[in-house]
Amino acid sequence: MSKKIVIEPVTRIEGHGKVTIILNEKGNVDRARLHVTQVRGFEKFCEGRLFWEMPVITPRICGICPVSHHLAAAKAGDAILGIKLTPTAERLRRLLHMAQLVQSHALHFFHLASPDLLFGFDADPAKRNVMGLISEVPEIAKKGVKLRGFGQRIIEMLGDKKVHPNAAIPGGMNRALQPEQRQEIMEGIDGVIDDCQFAIDLFRDYCTKNPELMTSFADFKSAYLGLIDDKGNVEYYDGKLRLKDRDGITEEDGLDPADYLSIIEEKVEDWSYLKFPYYKKMGYPGGMYRVGPLGRLNVADGMSTPLADKELQSFKKLSGNGVVQGSLYYHYARLIEMLNAAEEIKSLVEDELICAKDIWTGSSQINEQGIGVIEAPRGTLFHHYWVDRGGKMRRANLIVATGNNNLAMNRAVYDVAREFIHDGNVTEGMLNRVEVAIRCYDPCLSCSSHALGHMPLEITIHEPDMRVRQVLRS
């Protein structure tokens, strides 16, 4: 006899994203913190595994941006093998990477950010979400789905699955692109580029209508970090690190990403499991830096493709020194990148050599360490592996994209909270705005703390003695 047990209601207890606000005696904001709980043991779990498995294991950190981990792990594996990729393998890796950039940025803009922008931060939450988008402006929602679908389809072509593909392996790729697949991409890409341009125009329209908001919402200075190519363009797959300080002065340039530890250190705070990377030279917390779309566009001089480059030059004019600091500008930067990635896809598949068969380089070497660095949609991602002579993992250190932004996200939350809490009173709309601020950074808290789960936002407001004054939940 079948056992039918219905429980209602059941509560899924998740607690991975939480904000704590601590007031001072006057009832104003003293400190604000974004907490992330942690999943333990990832490094331990990797010990004894073969480095060949890492491109398959590490994507399981996250179901949102697994391809970034997949690629960074393969790159670290390339370094352990001491090989150089064949031109075809590199093209295919880049194609995979650009496809995931398009789909990730499309998901974020169309489904997460655009409701805030289209309906206003204070619009009824019941409408200010993707459902509202689908009801009010279904054509925009559909564009998002189409862009995402296009990116996913390329990922599936290269790796058999749309999420957690098996495509990149240490040494190269495990399959070539077929001519009919190339054809399919070429048929869809112009429409995709048009849709990316549409999104940028939409956002520019928003900036024009809300000029003060753009420069007053969570607007603060920070340093910026990103990979650039030898022409100073934004580079997502390879490249060298450049860091600009809070006034736009280039402090580090041409740094081999494998040497990241020479400029970056991670601080541990006892109230969050997510570590706080900072630029060593400027100390902690002054060495706060931002990565991701805003970070990349701010450190670069140009974009590798014509339409995106034109947009970047307009973007840079928003600020006197070409460094644009307001948190909301993350959205604009994200869209310019999406366009850049779409144009790059076109350029990669236009060359029929993308279907060549030389996709892997072998080696009998096993180096003691390998570092794979890549610009994931959310920022610079570092995979650092140490292996023994048999290729078994001894240790892994991952600095995940969102982790780089930890200090900045906390600062954004602090700035917003300060504006909305006075004399112990929380103004209507604070919860919304804290969420909007966090959304700018498109955080992947799963990755950053190696945790999994949903994240309803909970904000707890404390008296100076830490007694709970108020709890707000989204």
Add this chain to the structure above:
Amino acid sequence: MKTLILGIGNSILGDDGIGVRAAQELAAKISDRNVTVCDVCVDGLNLLEIITGYDRMIVIDSIVTENGEVGEIYRLRPEQIYPPSGFSVSPHHFNLATTLEIGRRLFPGEIPEEVTVFAVDTEEATEVTEEMTEKVRLALPEVVRLVLEEVSAPLAKR
């Protein structure tokens, strides 16, 4: 009637992998061509493309409850677990009910109308391991049996 059996979970997060393991066992036991068995380690909108084109879907997943017993199995509708919210700070917020709602609005007629979730009660997964805890491991054959029964039950009973 095309049915999708979807095991959701992360097989390197201990008990969270129960859905994936159940799906793997079911795949070996089911030969009906109208039934597709799939295991995935994704959530949210990534599910959309996977679930289109089916009339019925059976999901197997882990669930953390306040008062339940680890190893218990619940048969639920997605809306009983969380209301469709569409509201999120991160893509991780798009729970199953929300994904279904979005799918039905964007692709009417292509998303399964009938969705049943078999949720196995677990603790919060905080340890990276491929091993499940004992109570959850013992629940595996039962959840497999329940899903097989569900798949073959005639329409009237459902």
